[in-house]
Each structure stands twice: as C-alpha cells, then as structure tokens.
Amino acid sequence: MNKKFFGLLSVILMGVVFLAIGVLTAADVPDKVLINNEGYAADKKGPVDFTHKKHTADHKVACAECHHVIKDGKNVWKEGEAVHKCKECHDPIEKKGSVDKLQNAYHNNCKDCHKKLAEGGKTTTAPLKKCNDCHQKKS
Ligand code: HEC
Numbered sequence: 001m002n003k004k005f006f007g008l009l010s011v012i013l014m015g016v017v018f019l020a021i022g023v024l025t026a027a028d029v030p031d032k033v034l035i036n037n038e039g040y041a042a043d044k045k046g047p048v049d050f051t052h053k054k055h056t057a058d059h060k061v062a063c064a065e066c067h068h069v070i071k072d073g074k075n076v077w078k079e080g081e082a083v084h085k086c087k088e089c090h091d092p093i094e095k096k097g098s099v100d101k102l103q104n105a106y107h108n109n110c111k112d113c114h115k116k117l118a119e120g121g122k123t124t125t126a127p128l129k130k131c132n133d134c135h136q137k138k139s
C-alpha cells in the first residue's frame, strides 16, 4: 500500500477520533438535569432541577458517586462509558431483590451525601430537610 494513502487515512482517523471525543465530552455532562420520572404509584412531589455540572465542576463530586453498574457488590462503571437512567434498574413502584425503588435510590444518593456534609460541618447550602429546596412546588 502506498504511503500517501496511509498518511491520508491516519489524518482522517485522527479527525474522527477528535470529533468523537469532542462530542462525548460535550454531551457527557449536561449542565442541568431535570429529574422528572414517570411511573410512580403516586406522583406526589414536583420535579427536581439538578445542578449536574455544578456538582462535578464546583462541588468536585466524582461521576461514580452517582453513576454505577454494580457487579459482585462493586461499582464497575467508569467515566466515558454509557450512562443509564436510574430508572432502568431502580423500579419506581417497588424494591426488586436488593435493588431499591427509585425514590429511595435518589433520596439515599442525594441526601446521604448532603447529610455527611452537614454532619461534617462542611455545608449549609446542600438541601436536606426542606423538600422544596430540591422539589419544585407542584402547581
Ligand atoms: C436532596 C434533594 C431532595 C430532597 C431534599 C428531597 N427530595 Fe424527594 N426526590 C428527590 C429526587 C431527585 C427525586 C426523583 C424525582 C423524580 O424521579 O421525578 C425525588 C423523589 C421523591 C418522591 C417520588 C416522586 C414523587 O413525586 O412522588 C417523593 C414522594 C419525594 N421525593 C418526597 C420527598 C419529601 C416528602 C421530601 C422532604 C421531606 C423530599 N422528597 C426531599 C430529591 C430530593
């Protein structure tokens, strides 16, 4: 095969790789996520405006604190891999086997961390007790 062809091919491939990385990093961490799942037995509370990027960038929380794929009790998910919706595994209605129902999965994730911060005297702004600091008021 000729050298020119390989040169061109590698340039194209590099382009594709950079494009893919660009798309991934741009799409990977949405600024804000509106958490508003359907399928609860009763939708009692308003949706939650989650400051996604602020948590990773300003609050320095690692992706794997919230995103996981559990195998043999360990989180094997790594940054860069596909992110699945919590609801894909945590059922909105009931606990299935050892996998908690959706509402508890969210509350345990969000509130456990905020609680630890509060107990460590590290924060006053991470919502914990006041429901509507996370939930929008239902109209
Ligand atoms: C740290 C943030 C946070 C706080 C504080 C919080 N929640 Fe939630 N809660 C969530 C998130 C996130 C969800 C998932 C919302 C969804 O799936 O639509 C949720 C879901 C729920 C749901 C199930 C969905 C629904 O609307 O019925 C209920 C009920 C609920 N919360 C009640 C409460 C109550 C009551 C309080 C106050 C005692 C509270 N939450 C405080 C974050 C929070």
Ligand code: HEC
Binding pocket: 027, 028, 029, 030, 033, 035, 050, 052, 055, 056, 061, 062, 063, 064, 065, 066, 067, 079, 080, 083, 084, 085, 086, 087
């Ligand atoms: C403090 C918790 C938390 C951290 C830290 C976090 N995320 Fe998320 N992320 C969430 C929640 C909650 C959702 C919404 C999940 C759902 O709708 O089921 C989400 C959604 C996503 C989505 C899907 C967006 C969509 O609209 O479908 C991607 C991609 C993602 N996160 C990537 C990342 C990456 C990459 C990092 C680290 C740089 C990260 N997240 C850090 C909690 C977090």
Ligand code: HEC
Binding pocket: 066, 067, 068, 069, 070, 084, 085, 086, 087, 088, 089, 090, 098, 099, 100, 104, 105, 106, 108, 109
């Ligand atoms: C691919 C499936 C899967 C996805 C997606 C997933 N989880 Fe989980 N989650 C699990 C499994 C499995 C466990 C471990 C259950 C056990 O203890 O055996 C778990 C455990 C947890 C726990 C600790 C146990 C508890 O309920 O206190 C929390 C909190 C949690 N998940 C929250 C979340 C949140 C929030 C999201 C979305 C950002 C999410 N999970 C996405 C499968 C998943």
Ligand code: HEC
Binding pocket: 048, 049, 050, 051, 054, 055, 059, 061, 065, 066, 106, 109, 110, 111, 113, 114, 117, 122, 123, 124, 125, 126, 127, 133, 134
């Ligand atoms: C592993 C730790 C951790 C987890 C998990 C976490 N947070 Fe936070 N959160 C923080 C920290 C740190 C702050 C900033 C506290 C401060 O500066 O006083 C914060 C602040 C907030 C604030 C105040 C506004 C802001 O962004 O500064 C909201 C609202 C909030 N979190 C919602 C949530 C919700 C909803 C979830 C679950 C989907 C969640 N958090 C999960 C660590 C966490």
